Amino acid sequence: MPTLDEVARLAGVSRATASRAINGGSRVSAKAAEAVAEAVRTLGYVPNPAARSLVTRKTETVAMVVPESDERVFADPFFARTLHVVTQALAQRDLQVVLLIAQPGDEMQRTLRYLRGGHVDGAIVVSHHRNDALADHLAAIGLPAAFIGRPLTGAEKVFYTDPDNIAGAREVTNILIERGCRRIGTITGPVDMSAGTDRAAGWRSALDAAGLATDAVVEGDFTEDGGEAACEILLRDHPDIDGLMVASDLMAAGALRVLDRAGRRVPDDIAVVGYDDLGIAERTTPPLTTVKNPIGDMAREAVRLLLAQLDGGTTIPRRVVFAPELVRRTSA
Amino acid sequence: MPTLDEVARLAGVSRATASRAINGGSRVSAKAAEAVAEAVRTLGYVPNPAARSLVTRKTETVAMVVPESDERVFADPFFARTLHVVTQALAQRDLQVVLLIAQPGDEMQRTLRYLRGGHVDGAIVVSHHRNDALADHLAAIGLPAAFIGRPLTGAEKVFYTDPDNIAGAREVTNILIERGCRRIGTITGPVDMSAGTDRAAGWRSALDAAGLATDAVVEGDFTEDGGEAACEILLRDHPDIDGLMVASDLMAAGALRVLDRAGRRVPDDIAVVGYDDLGIAERTTPPLTTVKNPIGDMAREAVRLLLAQLDGGTTIPRRVVFAPELVRRTSA
DNA sequence: CCCGAGAGTGGAAGCGCTCTCACTCCCCAC
DNA sequence: GTGGGGAGTGAGAGCGCTTCCACTCTCGGG
Numbered sequence: 001m002p003t004l005d006e007v008a009r010l011a012g013v014s015r016a017t018a019s020r021a022i023n024g025g026s027r028v029s030a031k032a033a034e035a036v037a038e039a040v041r042t043l044g045y046v047p048n049p050a051a052r053s054l055v056t057r058k059t060e061t062v063a064m065v066v067p068e069s070d071e072r073v074f075a076d077p078f079f080a081r082t083l084h085v086v087t088q089a090l091a092q093r094d095l096q097v098v099l100l101i102a103q104p105g106d107e108m109q110r111t112l113r114y115l116r117g118g119h120v121d122g123a124i125v126v127s128h129h130r131n132d133a134l135a136d137h138l139a140a141i142g143l144p145a146a147f148i149g150r151p152l153t154g155a156e157k158v159f160y161t162d163p164d165n166i167a168g169a170r171e172v173t174n175i176l177i178e179r180g181c182r183r184i185g186t187i188t189g190p191v192d193m194s195a196g197t198d199r200a201a202g203w204r205s206a207l208d209a210a211g212l213a214t215d216a217v218v219e220g221d222f223t224e225d226g227g228e229a230a231c232e233i234l235l236r237d238h239p240d241i242d243g244l245m246v247a248s249d250l251m252a253a254g255a256l257r258v259l260d261r262a263g264r265r266v267p268d269d270i271a272v273v274g275y276d277d278l279g280i281a282e283r284t285t286p287p288l289t290t291v292k293n294p295i296g297d298m299a300r301e302a303v304r305l306l307l308a309q310l311d312g313g314t315t316i317p318r319r320v321v322f323a324p325e326l327v328r329r330t331s332a
Numbered sequence: 333m334p335t336l337d338e339v340a341r342l343a344g345v346s347r348a349t350a351s352r353a354i355n356g357g358s359r360v361s362a363k364a365a366e367a368v369a370e371a372v373r374t375l376g377y378v379p380n381p382a383a384r385s386l387v388t389r390k391t392e393t394v395a396m397v398v399p400e401s402d403e404r405v406f407a408d409p410f411f412a413r414t415l416h417v418v419t420q421a422l423a424q425r426d427l428q429v430v431l432l433i434a435q436p437g438d439e440m441q442r443t444l445r446y447l448r449g450g451h452v453d454g455a456i457v458v459s460h461h462r463n464d465a466l467a468d469h470l471a472a473i474g475l476p477a478a479f480i481g482r483p484l485t486g487a488e489k490v491f492y493t494d495p496d497n498i499a500g501a502r503e504v505t506n507i508l509i510e511r512g513c514r515r516i517g518t519i520t521g522p523v524d525m526s527a528g529t530d531r532a533a534g535w536r537s538a539l540d541a542a543g544l545a546t547d548a549v550v551e552g553d554f555t556e557d558g559g560e561a562a563c564e565i566l567l568r569d570h571p572d573i574d575g576l577m578v579a580s581d582l583m584a585a586g587a588l589r590v591l592d593r594a595g596r597r598v599p600d601d602i603a604v605v606g607y608d609d610l611g612i613a614e615r616t617t618p619p620l621t622t623v624k625n626p627i628g629d630m631a632r633e634a635v636r637l638l639l640a641q642l643d644g645g646t647t648i649p650r651r652v653v654f655a656p657e658l659v660r661r662t663s664a
Numbered sequence: 665c666c667c668g669a670g671a672g673t674g675g676a677a678g679c680g681c682t683c684t685c686a687c688t689c690c691c692c693a694c
Numbered sequence: 695g696t697g698g699g700g701a702g703t704g705a706g707a708g709c710g711c712t713t714c715c716a717c718t719c720t721c722g723g724g
Contacts, residue, residue, distance in 0.1 A: 117381055348676095384711055
């Protein structure tokens, strides 16, 4: 592997000039720049990133942290879409993305050590839970970071983007109320995630405003099987429900299967609404009325928040909240 | 950030001893080792990876290269499973995985520069195509690598694992022949991938042996929509087919939808077999008879091949081929 | 009692790069 | 003519670490 020294020698300049020529080239004569470029070409020189980052203290790498089981990461279109957008957005700045999938426990310790070790310049965190305490940890490490989805603890210490889940859930529940449902249940997300608690809160707020009962609640886990199981419990304990707000389309798909098996027609016997609108909602039978989760926008904004920190601008945490958008189909 | 120097000073030893104590600890007295460990703990010392890899010439990082559009990467369970297994296997050796998704073109150039730049110790390549010429490129760079799936060019220069696609396709096609199909078509994979050409070759070989016509061929692209489109063409051009071998379950799922719409009963009017058995095959209607693609084994083996190179053992290319395994369901 | 082996240690070189600083030009305004 | 300033350059320090080498010290065997 050729070094900068050899490039400089071949180009007939000093190592300092060669370095300047390679990085941006300001304060370098056209002649010198050309000679260096030529030398780089003939030698096939590629800068050694370790040496470079040893002195610049930059790695040009960003971690995408997903404190979740790998099965879920790939089963849920949410992650795919997020990773896609994040990767694209960071690639424009020539930043590499390292995907860190780590559940709480040993793996998480390894991940934190990795983040603390200076392997990356910053982190994007997605699908975090209360007990991973990532916001606190990252704030303690002092690593620039942006969260997608509001952390349940330590939110005030970090940058994050969040959909207005409370408003979204309230509005979509109102669709059920307006169409005449009087006994409305919900399958929530995990209560250790803000998307879980907020959407449940929105559901409750809509029912409270309408003077309806809020006891038909089962916690789900954002998976299809979990939605199925939750729906079975719900039907058993509250057989009279005529409306159902499910906190994610994936869970709703599972719930629809259960309703179908139970012989309940949707939306006639029971109207169902979901949440997310990431492709699944239009493929269920019947297609789901749902709320759009603007993950593309959120991911892009999270990248922007991260870059703002990397560029040395802000260090005072900022947050960006996205308004919900209803998508009406035939399930309610 | 504390440095090794500070650790050494606090422990009352030299930097050299502190370094030895931290890495393995051979040739270090128990007393010194304990003092260093204590100092590391109180200082919260984490080694600087850039400095370390500058001298060791190791990065403890492995790239997983996927020359494919990001949509496909996440739509196809093949990648999820592969990435999962690779990540798990490498984590046991404390190796980080960097996911590089890059289609031919500019992105590919960036990726190659990244690989050449010494950011990673090795690479696992999956879903490569003829024109990306990755085997040639990686061999030229001299980077330790292992391919999952035989490269169509340069296969002799690299380590790879491969399922025996020809045998698998032949055997699954024989199921169609044995059940009495006489007009058997195929939807192939992309012909610029070995999985595409090999499975088509296996299909052809089975038909040749049985003395049947091999003209009902349409090329697909390993996506669900592509399978749908290919099946429509096939039905239009060869309305008399009574058997269909599809080169992937995902495409077969699309084909089944087309057959359903066309009013053809499966398997009575037309028997269908797929390939891969990664979860989709059991969820289609009817469930697919298919061939198991042992991607877990292949991925693990690829990691083993890579580690063999990293550990300085072999440099003479080796390959491991996996025998096919039929999975009988109701579609044929 | 001495010598050699081996364990443990520290000094110092050096990995490949960036960047500060001091220097030399050269040009232009006065 | 002279002085000031900007453009271009190179010497050299130093980023934090590993590792070679030389050294000391402790034993056990002859």
